Amino acid sequence: MEDRIAAYITRTREKALEQARAVDRQIRNGEKISPLAGIPVAVKDNICTDGILTTAASRMLAGFVPPYSATVVKRLEAAGATLPGKTNLDEFAMGSSTENSAFFTTRNPWDTGRVPGGSSGGSAAAVACGEAVCALGSDTGGSIRLPASFCGVIGFKPTYGAVSRYGLIAFASSLDQIGPFSRDVTDCALLLNAICGHDPLDSTSARFDVPDFTRFLVNDIRGMKIGVPEEYMAEGINSGVREVVVKAIALLESLGASVEYTNLPHTEYALSTYYLIAPAEASSNLARYDGVRYGFRAAKTSDVMDMFMKTRSQGFGAEVKRRIMLGTYALSAGYYDAYYLKALKVRTLIKEDFDRAFEKYDLLVSPVSPTTAFRCGEKTGDPLEMYLSDICTISLNLAGIPGMSIPCGFVEGMPVGLQLMGKHFDEGTLLRAAYTFEQNSDYHRAFPVL
Amino acid sequence: MTNYETVIGLEVHVELKTRSKIFCDSTTEFGGEPNTHVCPVCLGLPGVLPVVNKTVVEYAIRAALALNCQIAGFSKFDRKNYYYPDMPKNYQISQYDLPIAGHGYLDIDVNNEVRRIGITRLHMEEDTGKLVHQGTITTTPYSLVDYNRAGVPLVEIVSGPDLRSPEEARVYMEKLKTIIQYTGVSDCKMEEGSLRCDANISIRPVGNEQFGTKTEIKNLNSFKALYRALSYEVERQTGVLNKGGRIVQETRTWDEREGVTLPLRSKEYAHDYRYFPDPDLVPMIIDPEWVEDIRRSLPELPDARRERYMQEYGLPGYDAGILTSTKELADFFESCVSAYPNPKAVSNWMMGDLSRLLNAGGVELTACKIKPAQLASLLQLMDEGIISGRIAKTVFEEMFASGKDPGDIVKEKGLVQISDKSAIMAVVEDVLAKNPKSAADFRAGKERALGFLVGQVMKTTRGKANPELVDKLLKEKLLQEKL
Ligand SMILES: [Zn+2]
Numbered sequence: 001m002e003d004r005i006a007a008y009i010t011r012t013r014e015k016a017l018e019q020a021r022a023v024d025r026q027i028r029n030g031e032k033i034s035p036l037a038g039i040p041v042a043v044k045d046n047i048c049t050d051g052i053l054t055t056a057a058s059r060m061l062a063g064f065v066p067p068y069s070a071t072v073v074k075r076l077e078a079a080g081a082t083l084p085g086k087t088n089l090d091e092f093a094m095g096s097s098t099e100n101s102a103f104f105t106t107r108n109p110w111d112t113g114r115v116p117g118g119s120s121g122g123s124a125a126a127v128a129c130g131e132a133v134c135a136l137g138s139d140t141g142g143s144i145r146l147p148a149s150f151c152g153v154i155g156f157k158p159t160y161g162a163v164s165r166y167g168l169i170a171f172a173s174s175l176d177q178i179g180p181f182s183r184d185v186t187d188c189a190l191l192l193n194a195i196c197g198h199d200p201l202d203s204t205s206a207r208f209d210v211p212d213f214t215r216f217l218v219n220d221i222r223g224m225k226i227g228v229p230e231e232y233m234a235e236g237i238n239s240g241v242r243e244v245v246v247k248a249i250a251l252l253e254s255l256g257a258s259v260e261y262t263n264l265p266h267t268e269y270a271l272s273t274y275y276l277i278a279p280a281e282a283s284s285n286l287a288r289y290d291g292v293r294y295g296f297r298a299a300k301t302s303d304v305m306d307m308f309m310k311t312r313s314q315g316f317g318a319e320v321k322r323r324i325m326l327g328t329y330a331l332s333a334g335y336y337d338a339y340y341l342k343a344l345k346v347r348t349l350i351k352e353d354f355d356r357a358f359e360k361y362d363l364l365v366s367p368v369s370p371t372t373a374f375r376c377g378e379k380t381g382d383p384l385e386m387y388l389s390d391i392c393t394i395s396l397n398l399a400g401i402p403g404m405s406i407p408c409g410f411v412e413g414m415p416v417g418l419q420l421m422g423k424h425f426d427e428g429t430l431l432r433a434a435y436t437f438e439q440n441s442d443y444h445r446a447f448p449v450l
Numbered sequence: 451m452t453n454y455e456t457v458i459g460l461e462v463h464v465e466l467k468t469r470s471k472i473f474c475d476s477t478t479e480f481g482g483e484p485n486t487h488v489c490p491v492c493l494g495l496p497g498v499l500p501v502v503n504k505t506v507v508e509y510a511i512r513a514a515l516a517l518n519c520q521i522a523g524f525s526k527f528d529r530k531n532y533y534y535p536d537m538p539k540n541y542q543i544s545q546y547d548l549p550i551a552g553h554g555y556l557d558i559d560v561n562n563e564v565r566r567i568g569i570t571r572l573h574m575e576e577d578t579g580k581l582v583h584q585g586t587i588t589t590t591p592y593s594l595v596d597y598n599r600a601g602v603p604l605v606e607i608v609s610g611p612d613l614r615s616p617e618e619a620r621v622y623m624e625k626l627k628t629i630i631q632y633t634g635v636s637d638c639k640m641e642e643g644s645l646r647c648d649a650n651i652s653i654r655p656v657g658n659e660q661f662g663t664k665t666e667i668k669n670l671n672s673f674k675a676l677y678r679a680l681s682y683e684v685e686r687q688t689g690v691l692n693k694g695g696r697i698v699q700e701t702r703t704w705d706e707r708e709g710v711t712l713p714l715r716s717k718e719y720a721h722d723y724r725y726f727p728d729p730d731l732v733p734m735i736i737d738p739e740w741v742e743d744i745r746r747s748l749p750e751l752p753d754a755r756r757e758r759y760m761q762e763y764g765l766p767g768y769d770a771g772i773l774t775s776t777k778e779l780a781d782f783f784e785s786c787v788s789a790y791p792n793p794k795a796v797s798n799w800m801m802g803d804l805s806r807l808l809n810a811g812g813v814e815l816t817a818c819k820i821k822p823a824q825l826a827s828l829l830q831l832m833d834e835g836i837i838s839g840r841i842a843k844t845v846f847e848e849m850f851a852s853g854k855d856p857g858d859i860v861k862e863k864g865l866v867q868i869s870d871k872s873a874i875m876a877v878v879e880d881v882l883a884k885n886p887k888s889a890a891d892f893r894a895g896k897e898r899a900l901g902f903l904v905g906q907v908m909k910t911t912r913g914k915a916n917p918e919l920v921d922k923l924l925k926e927k928l929l930q931e932k933l
Contacts, residue, residue: 048497061496068490070497169496173729202499203731281729284529287540288494292595304535304593331531331724340726 004450006106007116007126009045010053011085016040019082026080035190037080042132044123045086046093047178048167049073052083056169057101058091060289060296060315070167071202072136072178072195079194084132087122091317092286093143093171095119096389099380100319107376108150109448110414114373117147117389120181124151127181129448134191135181139403140171141274142368142393144179148405149368149417152446154182154434156192159425160400161206164199170285172278173204175397184444185406185435189213192427208425216431219439222256224429225361231267232366232392232419240411245367248408248418248437252365255436262361264353269346270395271387276330276343277398282320283327289315322383351399354421362429364421366392368405372414396421404430407443415446454653454691456684457661458613459570462626464605464636465577465644466509471601472576473500473543478603480642484582484596492601494538499730502527506574506603507734509635510550511744513605514572516633516751517626519554521741526733527574531724535593536579538600546725549573550736556609556629557753558621559771567622568610577602599643611650611661616680620673623647628752632777640672647676652697653687662687663697667711669704679704683711755780763793772801778815782822789826799825803843807850819853820846828856838917840908841865869916871923874907877915878923881906892928900924 002008023038043049046056048066050073055061069077076083090100098106098121106121108114109129116125120137124147127135137144139157148155156179163178170176180191192213199205228249233242253259291297291311298310316324330339357364369389379386396403401424405417418437420430438444471478474491490498511521528546554569579597583590607626613619627638627645638645652664667683670676682704687697702711727733750758752774759770774780779800786796804825808815828846831837837845837860848859860866868874881903882889891899900921907920 046497054496056496064496066490066495066497068495068498166499167497170730201501203501204499204729280726284531284541284724284726287531287533288496288538290533290535290540292535293493293538294495305533308533328724331726333722333724336724336726 001129001131001450004107004112005109005125005129005131006104007087007122007129007131008042008085009055009057009088009101009103009122012052012083013085015052016082016084019077019080023080023082034079036076036194039081039134040084040132041076041081041191042084042087042123042126042135043073043076044089044120044135044137046089046138046169046171047073047136048169049083049086052086054086054169055103056092057089057103058289058316058320059102061169061294062102062296064295066167068167070178071164071199073167075194076136081134081194084126087120087126087135089122089143090119091320092169092282093119093138093140093176094282094319094323096142096146096386097374097376097379098122098147099376100317102317105376108373108414109450110152111373112450114375114414115150117150117369117373119143119147120155121147123181124148124153124155127151127153127183129450133183134187136178136191136195137181138168138171138176138178139393139397140175140177140278141397142390144181145368145393145403145405145417145419146389148181149419150373150415152407152415152417152443152448154185154188154407154444155405155417156180156188156427156430157396157403158192158196158427159206159402160397161204162196162208162402162425162427164197164202164205166199166201166205170281172281173285174281175274175278177397185431185438186214186217188404188434189217189431192431196427206425211428213427213431216428217435218432219436220256221252221433221436224257224363224433226252226257226259226433227262227357227361227364228259229264229267229357229364229366230261231264236370236388236391237367238371238411241367241369241371241416244409244411244416245365245418249365251440252433252437255440257433260361262357262364264350264357264395266346266349266353267395270350270398271391273343273346273350273398274390274394275326275387276339277347279323279327280330280340280343281327283324283331286316286320286324291315319383347398350395354395354399354401358423362422363433366419366421368392368417368419372411372416392419400424402427402430404434406434406437407446408437408441409443410446415443452691453656454684454688455656455658456615456680457611457652457654457664458616458619458680459611459650460609460613460619460622461648461650462607462609462623463646464513464607464630464638466506466603466605466635467637467644468503468505468509468603470503472503472506472574472603473601476601480644482598484594484598487598488600492538493597500543500728502731502734503603507550507736508744509603510572510574510605511736511741512633512748513607513630513635514551514554515741515745515748516629517554517556517569517572517607519551519569519572521551521736522548523736523738524548524733525550525736527728527731528725529728530575532721534578535595536581536597536600538579538597542576542578543728543731544575545573550734556622556625558618558625560615560618560621565612565614565618567612567618570608570610572605572607575604575606576600577604616677616684619649619680620677623673623676625752628775632749632751634749634777646671649676649680651680651683651687653684653691663699665697665699665711666701667704668701668714671706675704675706678709679711682709686711749777752780759793763787765793765797769794769797769801773797776815782815785822786826789823790829792829795829796825799829799846803846807847811850818850820849821853824849824855831856831860835867835869835916836860837865837867838913840913840917841867844913865914867916868911868914869919871919874911874915874919875923875927877907877910878920878927881910882924882927889928900928
């Protein structure tokens with residue numbers, strides 16, 4: 001299976017067995033075990049694991065073994081989950097297809113000629129084909145939701161600040177958020193229980209009362225007020241996808257929710273705002289990869305500046321370099337106000353769009369992506385075309401709100417994801433709607449035939 | 451020829467002596483084997499995040515309040531981006547447009563005139579590591595990096611362009627050091643780099659409002675270097691303008707050995723730092739109550755203390771200034787005066803013998819073996835006539851060397867003053883008998899001969915004879931015999 005899907009950069013069979021044996025011992029001793037005990041949860045390879053290779057799918061970090069684990073990894077270990085391996089991604093999580101991995105491309109289990117989506121493509125594919133029960137990914141502009149949608153699994157991006165970023169190799173710090181992949185909503189809630197909560201090691205992690213997310217697993221959305229942003233259903237959305245999504249919305253309505261079309265007027269600026277803020281932060285976050293302390297260092301350099309330049313030009317892939325240059329430019333003297341500062345202002349407007357919408361609605365729904373999984377190589381030549389895959393997902397990162405992709409149907413045999421969007425720290429409403437949808441449909445039971 | 455006025459502004463970096471670094475738990479201790487005071491956070495490893503050390507913010511506010519600054523209600527950290535191998539992240543976390551404090555001032559005394567120097571801003575930032583070159587910077591085949599200092603908290607204190615001479619700059623720097631030391635937030639050791647200074651300097655024709663083109667001088671590692679480099683630069687700029695030339699805006703470095711400032715290659719400093727708010731750190735909302743708590747906890751600062759010494763103790767301004775120049779000295783003085791309430795006498799001993807011995811031995815007051823109470827009891831012994839002033843100086847040196855109580859030293863060495871009239875008279879008679887010529891000289895009106903005779907008596911008693919008594923008895927005897 002792995003030969004055909006290539007979901008993992010590193011497999012940690014021994015570690016997983018060792019962890020599983022520990023759980024076995026607990027069971028034999030009659031100890032109380034957590035719901036995640038012994039469950040294989042794959043981890044995206046931009047999340048640090050103590051003593052285990054962590055590459056962010058970059059040549060730059062080939063051979064990097066961190067001496068610490070991300071907070072989420074520690075929490076999963078504490079809950080007894082096992083680690084089957086580290087999954088593939090677009091280099092430094094920059095991409096929408098996993099084709100930007102410096103090592104290899106992961107394949108979509110529903111059609112190995114197609115991409116799994118990205119950047120957390122390895123995690124989504126591993127869960128879709130059963131190589132892991134659950135997985136962790138990271139989402140900066142849709143990197144959990146898009147591959148979940150393309151691979152027909154559940155992907156959840158929590159509210160910014162709900163999950164610690166400590167140990168997540170930063171792409172864009174104000175947008176990055178770790179979240180789970182799973183095959184059903186129940187597992188998703190269990191994973192959220194494990195990973196959410198304040199972390200003193202992350203200043204941006206919120207102090208909030210973490211609920212038991214399983215209490216939102218209720219098959220009832222009667223009276224729930226759902227808004228459908230027209231901008232997310234406009235032209236550009238593939239007609240097959242739109243049809244599937246409209247049907248899914250109709251199902252929600254038939255289950256007792258009230259549905260209305262609404263507007264998020266600043267949506268058209270989201271993509272350009274995102275492509276200023278994210279690269280700006282990335283240009284600074286990725287400055288540390290210079291060959292001095294760890295990771296890749298170019299050979300045959302004449303002095304320290306030469307070493308920096310050769311290391312970075314050889315160590316980073318094309319998309320990463322493109323975004324570093326974009327971000328450096330956006331922050332440069334003379335351009336800062338026109339680009340970066342302006343983007344921050346528009347970001348506020350986008351956030352206010354959502355605030356206004358959530359005065360009227362409990363939940364917003366939309367497609368996750370304008371299309372289903374595209375063919376490998378189809379969009380690699382045109383970065384702008386690739387960026388458009390995230391058109392429905394990036395606004396949520398800009399606003400910091402939670403978003404979820406749930407399987408809601410197929411177009412020509414390829415899965416379609418329905419995006420649920422909620423208020424800050426209102427993960428519960430998303431889970432309730434997703435659970436109700438799941439209990440009244442069977443899309444999540446479909447399994448790719450390989 | 452045009453007369454020029456000098457305009458100087460200083461940017462001073464002060465290392466805060468918190469126990470741990472600004473964004474992690476690593477120790478700030480000075481020294482240590484290279485790369486032993488580090489952790490993943492201050493090494494900037496992938497995925498790690500900074501968390502602000504609250505004590506750093508508190509210390510920054512403390513320093514700012516002592517410099518009469520206003521504390522911001524809202525402040526944030528920014529990233530200053532540039533590539534240099536001593537920076538683990540290739541950006542420095544600093545503060546850009548919303549520093550923790552600003553709009554302060556500091557008063558300096560120059561030629562008996564008080565000058566108020568503005569403090570434009572005070573902000574927090576992290577220190578960088580250190581490059582260790584093999585040989586000189588230009589010939590080194592490779593360099594090593596020590597990140598022990600990376601992440602050590604600093605405050606940068608920027609003065610207004612208010613200083614008008616190298617002397618004023620030196621006095622400002624000394625005063626700043628004194629005030630910061632008083633607040634207890636830094637050792638301000640220039641030799642360990644916990645106090646560093648860069649200077650901006652320009653000159654303009656006297657009467658001109660507009661500033662001249664400035665140069666920035668780096669590598670000013672001592673008060674002397676600051677003074678000499680600025681003096682050199684005034685001369686250099688004056689020379690350039692007098693020859694009809696133009697000042698080039700540039701960064702120059704002070705070459706201590708040659709005594710000149712030299713331009714740094716401009717490329718090295720032509721940075722666009724691309725400042726932007728650090729998304730890993732949330733903005734700080736500073737609680738005014740907290741600021742007031744910190745204000746209340748500040749010690750009496752040097753200016754106020756000096757004033758009090760003049761009023762309360764009646765000390766001359768000069769004495770008061772020196773005694774309050776460090777908190778340790780002033781604390782020592784007050785502790786001594788509380789046990790021996792003669793401020794002028796204490797002041798004389800501290801500014802005289804104590805400071806002489808400290809300087810000669812290169813000893814810091816904090817490491818001095820003499821405790822304030824011991825100096826007080828020495829003075830007491832003199833007042834009570836148990837030892838003479840001359841013996842007191844010997845005892846003081848012994849105290850300085852051993853840390854013993856003056857009473858014990860006097861006892862052990864048998865230094866108690868001889869005030870027994872008949873015992874001294876016996877010696878006096880003996881000396882006069884042995885030195886008839888000197889006695890005759892005195893009687894013939896040569897007053898100076900008396901000094902010799904006193905000396906002989908003191909010598910015979912090994913200094914222990916009460917000098918006043920010796921004087922009195924000698925005169926008595928000589929005059930008696932004259933009659
Ligand atoms: Zn550290």
